[in-house]
Amino acid sequence: MSDTLLKSAQQVILTEARAVTQLAERLDQSFVNACTLIQNCTGKVVLIGMGKSGHIGNKIAATFASTGTPAFAVHPGEAGHGDLGMIEKNDVAICISYSGESDEIMTLVPVIKRLGASIIGMTGNANSSIAQISDVHLDVSVEKEACPHNLAPTSSTTVALAMGDALAVSILTSKGFSPDDFARSHPSGALGRRLLTFVHNIMKTGDEIPIVSADTKLLDALLVMSQKALGMVLITNNNHLEGIFTDGDLRRVLETQSDIQNLQIKEVMISNCKTILADKPAMAAVQMMDEFNLNSLPVVDESNQVLGAINTHTLMQAKII
Incomplete structure (x- = not known):
């Protein structure tokens, strides 16, 4: 049969x-x-x-x-x-x-x-x-x-x-x-949402951004990272992005450092990190994070001033992924 x-x-x-x-x-x-x-x-x-x-x-x-x-x-x-x-x-x-x-x-x-x-x-x-x-x-x-x-x-x-x-x-x-033209005809659909949603629409801003200075103790930076719950902390100088430190970086530090009590965040942060502009489509953030295996991204302007932050959970909440 x-x-x-x-x-x-x-x-x-x-x-x-x-x-x-x-x-x-x-x-x-x-x-x-x-x-x-x-x-x-x-x-x-x-x-x-x-x-x-x-x-x-x-x-x-x-x-x-x-x-x-x-x-x-x-x-x-x-x-x-x-x-x-x-x-x-x-x-x-x-x-x-x-x-x-x-x-x-x-x-x-x-x-x-x-x-x-x-x-x-x-x-x-x-x-x-x-x-x-x-x-x-x-x-x-x-x-x-x-x-x-x-x-x-x-x-x-x-x-x-x-x-x-x-x-x-x-x-x-x-x-x-174009895909943008198609999205305008499908504003309620999943595809339209992905194409019409920009980074600035979903990024965390203001007090929601986990920010510390380069001289901050690693343990204090981890406290900020935990409080903001984005899986990262951004290191800035007068709001200019200098680096990033993530959950993944913490695991690597613990594997290589026997004493983290006196470490400053600048000693372990990732400089020249990947960033995204606020006016980019949210799907561009998804593609970048997939390509470089990232869970978090700082959002900056053309002068590398921090405007916000997004992570995988942010994108999931916005139904981009």
């Missing part, structure tokens, strides 16, 4: 993968024309599909919208009862129908044409009614569905979704859409 299930699943995935590979191999000027039409659109991109194609249209619309191309999906049945008023002459309508003969969509297409909106047909039949009336036709045909009866939309919906992703990503690349 298990072998049968696994073989069936593998066959489905391989069939759909082959269909997507074939799609990539036959992309041509029509794809470029569709991209150009969408890039030159001064309105919105409207996805229209019935049944499973409608679900694919919803996903493609969401991908477009999140990557800088205003888009939404319209149900063709609802469009025929008033929602067609959402479509305007400056829009581009992408009509998804594998057969290319969907009655619900064909009812709308002439009206969309009269409005002056452009139409991209995404069908599996270049000779279909929708393909013939479209300004640009995109071929999303497949050799067969992954369904063993060749009935349930499987390979065809996967290929339509891949075509939509190809359009959205090609256009965002052409426009120079």
Whole structure:
């Protein structure tokens, strides 16, 4: 039983993968024309599909919208009862129908044409009614569905979704859409939080910063480090950073020093330590700490004046990691 299930699943995935590979191999000027039409659109991109194609249209619309191309999906049945008023002459309508003969969509297409909106047909039949009336036709045909009866939309919906992703990503690349642009469309998501949160938003400041002078006894510095609970103490002179001493440094001192009673912090601190500027993205701090195996970072300005401090726990509290 298990072998049968696994073989069936593998066959489905391989069939759909082959269909997507074939799609990539036959992309041509029509794809470029569709991209150009969408890039030159001064309105919105409207996805229209019935049944499973409608679900694919919803996903493609969401991908477009999140990557800088205003888009939404319209149900063709609802469009025929008033929602067609959402479509305007400056829009581009992408009509998804594998057969290319969907009655619900064909009812709308002439009206969309009269409005002056452009139409991209995404069908599996270049000779279909929708393909013939479209300004640009995109071929999303497949050799067969992954369904063993060749009935349930499987390979065809996967290929339509891949075509939509190809359009959205090609256009965002052409426009120079950046990770910061993406984050602005996802302010509530984990990715948006990581990209839009800066060091100055989360760093400890003022009395929260563990600071001592270079002449401070090591034991007194350890007391400050314990009180501030950042796993480090910063050594400064008139707020100018001179070094850092961390929990890890303490372990190394205890391994090499038999008497720490009279040690001053300047004798064991790490000079020329890694720092980060307050206006850097918090993710830059994560990357630096990962690269150099650090748990803590001083935050400084261009003159190496201490502005704050962050550690791994700070980043975890801010949900950056």
